[in-house]
Amino acid sequence: xxxxxxxxxxxxxxxxxxxxxxxxxxxxxxxxxxxxxxxxxxxxxxxxxxxxxxxxxxxxxxxxxxxxxxxxxxxxxxxxxxxxxxxxxxxxxxxxxxxxxxxxxxxxxxxxxxxxxxxxxxxxxxxxxxxxxxxxxxxxxxxxxxxxxxxxxxxxxxxxxxxxxxxxxxxxxxxxxxxxxxxxxxxxxxxxxxxxxxxxxxxxxxxxxxxxxxxxxxxxxxxxxxxxxxxxxxxxxxxxxxxxxxxxxxxxxxxxxxxxxxxxxxxxxxxxxxxxxxxxxxxxxxxxxxxxxxxxxxxxxxxxxxxxxxxxxxxxxxxxxxxxxxxxxxxxxxxxxxxxxxxxxxxxxxxxxxxxxxxxxxxxxxxxxxxxxxxxxxxxxxxxxxxxxxxxxxxxxxxxxxxxxxxxxxxxxxxxxxxxxxxxxxxxxxxxxxxxxx
Amino acid sequence: xxxxxxxxxxxxxxxxxxxxxxxxxxxxxxxxxxxxxxxxxxxxxxxxxxxxxxxxxxxxxxxxxxxxxxxxxxxxxxxxxxxxxxxxxxxxxxxxxxxxxxxxxxxxxxxxxxxxxxxxxxxxxxxxxxxxxxxxxxxxxxxxxxxxxxxxxxxxxxxxxxxxxxxxxxxxxxxxxxxxxxxxxxxxxxxxxxxxxxxxxxxxxxxxxxxxxx
Numbered sequence: 001x002x003x004x005x006x007x008x009x010x011x012x013x014x015x016x017x018x019x020x021x022x023x024x025x026x027x028x029x030x031x032x033x034x035x036x037x038x039x040x041x042x043x044x045x046x047x048x049x050x051x052x053x054x055x056x057x058x059x060x061x062x063x064x065x066x067x068x069x070x071x072x073x074x075x076x077x078x079x080x081x082x083x084x085x086x087x088x089x090x091x092x093x094x095x096x097x098x099x100x101x102x103x104x105x106x107x108x109x110x111x112x113x114x115x116x117x118x119x120x121x122x123x124x125x126x127x128x129x130x131x132x133x134x135x136x137x138x139x140x141x142x143x144x145x146x147x148x149x150x151x152x153x154x155x156x157x158x159x160x161x162x163x164x165x166x167x168x169x170x171x172x173x174x175x176x177x178x179x180x181x182x183x184x185x186x187x188x189x190x191x192x193x194x195x196x197x198x199x200x201x202x203x204x205x206x207x208x209x210x211x212x213x214x215x216x217x218x219x220x221x222x223x224x225x226x227x228x229x230x231x232x233x234x235x236x237x238x239x240x241x242x243x244x245x246x247x248x249x250x251x252x253x254x255x256x257x258x259x260x261x262x263x264x265x266x267x268x269x270x271x272x273x274x275x276x277x278x279x280x281x282x283x284x285x286x287x288x289x290x291x292x293x294x295x296x297x298x299x300x301x302x303x304x305x306x307x308x309x310x311x312x313x314x315x316x317x318x319x320x321x322x323x324x325x326x327x328x329x330x331x332x333x334x335x336x337x338x339x340x341x342x343x344x345x346x347x348x349x350x351x352x353x354x355x356x357x358x359x360x361x362x363x364x365x366x367x368x369x370x371x372x373x374x375x376x377x378x379x380x381x382x383x384x385x386x387x388x389x390x391x392x393x394x395x396x397x398x399x400x401x402x403x404x405x406x407x408x409x410x411x412x413x414x415x416x417x418x419x420x421x422x423x424x425x426x427x428x429x430x431x432x433x434x435x436x437x438x
Numbered sequence: 439x440x441x442x443x444x445x446x447x448x449x450x451x452x453x454x455x456x457x458x459x460x461x462x463x464x465x466x467x468x469x470x471x472x473x474x475x476x477x478x479x480x481x482x483x484x485x486x487x488x489x490x491x492x493x494x495x496x497x498x499x500x501x502x503x504x505x506x507x508x509x510x511x512x513x514x515x516x517x518x519x520x521x522x523x524x525x526x527x528x529x530x531x532x533x534x535x536x537x538x539x540x541x542x543x544x545x546x547x548x549x550x551x552x553x554x555x556x557x558x559x560x561x562x563x564x565x566x567x568x569x570x571x572x573x574x575x576x577x578x579x580x581x582x583x584x585x586x587x588x589x590x591x592x593x594x595x596x597x598x599x600x601x602x603x604x605x606x607x608x609x610x611x612x613x614x615x616x617x618x619x620x621x622x623x624x625x626x627x628x629x630x631x632x633x634x635x636x637x638x639x640x641x642x643x644x645x646x647x648x649x650x651x652x
Binding site: 034035037038098099101119149150151152172174175176178180181201202203204205206241243244245246247248250251288291292293294 | 458465469635
C-alpha cells in the first residue's frame with residue numbers, strides 16, 4: 001500500500017473508532033432532515049420558493065421560483081429562475097433528498113409530486129420527474145411533508161382518496177421516485193388517524209408525526225369552514241411517536257388543536273421536540289417525563305388564543321435557545337426564548353405582513369425569510385391578500401428588512417415553502433489533472 | 439469502538455420507545471436492485487458485480503483508500519470491522535454474510551493496491567469474507583454509482599493541499615441474497631445491533647420463503 005494514503009486512512013479509522021470525530025456539520029436551515037448532506041457552509045446563495053399559481057396571473061401555474069439571496073451578488077434579492085409545472089394543484093411543501101441534489105415538491109389537491117434537480121445548478125433548477133399516481137399507489141391524498149432518509153423519501157400526507165377526511169398515513173419512496181411502502185397513521189388506541197408533519201430523531205430511533213385536517217377542510221374556503229361546526233370537529237388532536245426502524249407506531253400523544261410543524265432540538269444530548277397547535281395557540285413540548293416515558297405537555301401560549309391568531313410555521317434556532325413562530329391571522333412573527341423548553345417565554349414580536357405563514361432561518365440565525373400564503377382557500381381576501389416574500393437580518397434585537405419580492409406584482413402567484421441552496425461548487429470525478437496522494 | 443454505536447441506540451434500559459425491534463417483527467422495503475457492473479478483485483480479470491451482491495447477504499460501502507475523514511470511509515470501516523467481529527462470534531451467521539468495499543477512485547485504488555487491505559481479513563474469509571473491489575476506470579464506475587444513488591464530487595477547496603478529497607454521502611447498503619437493496623445506513627444510523635437485527639430479519643424472511651431455517 002502507498003504510504004501516505006495508508007496512514008491517512010488509518011488515522012481516520014482510529015479517530016472514528018475512538019469516537020474522536022469532528023462534530024457533524026449541522027444543517028443550514030434548521031428544520032432539514034438530519035440525514036441531509038451537502039451542507040451549506042456559510043451564506044446561503046439561493047432561496048427556492050414553491051409557489052401556488054393564481055388564476056389570471058401570469059401563466060397561472062404552480063411554479064418553483066428561485067431568488068438570489070447572496071448579499072454579495074449582483075442579483076441579490078432578484079428572481080433568477082421560475083420553473084412552471086403546469087396547472088394549479090395547491091402547491092404546498094417540499095423537501096430535499098438526502099444528497100441534496102433533488103427537491104421534491106408536492107401539491108395537496110391533485111397530489112402530484114414534482115422532482116427538481118437543484119444540485120447541478122441551484123440557480124437554474126430543472127424539473128426532472130413528476131409522480132402523478134401518488135394517490136393511486138398509496139391511497140393517500142395531499143403529500144405534505146417530504147423528509148429524507150438514506151436513499152429514500154418519507155412523505156407525510158394529509159388525507160385519503162376514499163373519505164377525503166384527515167385519516168391518512170406515511171408513504172416511503174425511493175429517491176428514484178418508486179413507491180415502496182405505506183404506513184397508516186393509527187386511528188385506534190386514542191389515535192385519530194390524522195397526519196401532517198414528521199420529524200426523526202435518529203439517535204433515539206424514533207420519529208414523531210402531527211395532525212392537521214383533510215382535503216374536505218383544507219380545500220374549503222376558510223370563512224365558510226369556520227361556520228361549519230361539524231367540519232370544525234375534523235381537525236387533528238394527536239401526535240404519534242413511531243419506532244423508526246420498524247416504522248410502527250408506539251405511542252399516541254394527546255395534543256389538541258391541530259399540532260403542526262415539529263422541531264427537534266439539534267443540541268447534542270437533547271431529546272425533546274416542540275410544536276405549535278394552530279387552533280388552540282399553544283406551544284407543546286414532547287419529551288421524557290420522570291418515568292422516562294415520552295409525553296406531550298403544553299408549555300406556552302402564543303398571542304391571545306381568544307383571537308385565534310392561528311400559529312402556523314415555526315423555526316428552531318440551531319442552539320435550540322430560541323424559536324420563531326408565525327401567527328397567520330395577525331401577520332405577526334414572534335420570538336420565544338426556549339432555553340428552558342419547559343417554560344418558553346416570548347421575548348420579541350413584530351408585525352411582518354398582513355398574513356404570514358412560513359418562516360426559515362439561516363443556520364447562524366442572522367437571516368430570516370418569511371412568506372405569506374397558507375392555503376389558496378384560506379388566504380385572506382382583498383387588500384389583505386398580499387403575497388410576498390420578505391427577507392430580514394436579525395441582529396438579536398430587531399428584524400431589519402433587507403428586501404422583499406411581491407409575488408403578485410411579479411405575476412408569479414402565492415409564495416409558500418422555502419428551501420436554501422448554496423453556490424454551485426461541484427466538479428466531476430473526471431476533472432482533468434486531478435491527483436491522488438502517492 | 440462501542441462508543442460509536444452506543445450513541446445510535448437508546449441504551450437506557452428504561453427507555454420506553456425506540457428500542458430495536460425483534461428480528462422478523464418488521465419488514466424491510468425492497469428499495470432497488472443492485473445494478474449490473476464490472477469489477478476487479480485482486481487482478482485485472484473482470485468479474486460481475488452480482489458475484490458480490492447475490493447468493494449471500496451483503497453489506498456494501500463505497501470508499502477510497504486515502505480517505506481520512508473520520509465521519510466518512512473510516513467510520514464505515516470501523517462499522518464493518520465491528521460487524522465482522524459480531525458475525526465471527528455467531529456461528530449461525532457463518533458463511534451467510536459478506537462485506538464489500540468498492541473504491542471510488544479506480545485510478546489510484548488498483549486491484550494490487552487493494553489486495554493489501556484484503557490480506558488483513560483472509561483468515562476469516564470462509565466465515566465472513568471481506569472483498570475490496572475496484573474497476574477499470576470511471577467509465578465503469580460512474581454507471582454503478584449513478585444507479586446506486588451515490589453522488590460524488592471533488593472537493594476543490596479541500597483538495598488544494600495536494601491530496602484529493604472525494605465528497606460522497608457515506609452510505610452502507612444492506613443487500614439481500616437476490617441482489618435487492620433492503621436498507622441503507624448513513625453515518626447517523628450505523629448501529630451494530632440494528633444492522634444485525636436487519637440481517638436476521640432477512641434470514642428469517644428467507645427461511646419463511648423456503649420453508650426451512652437457514
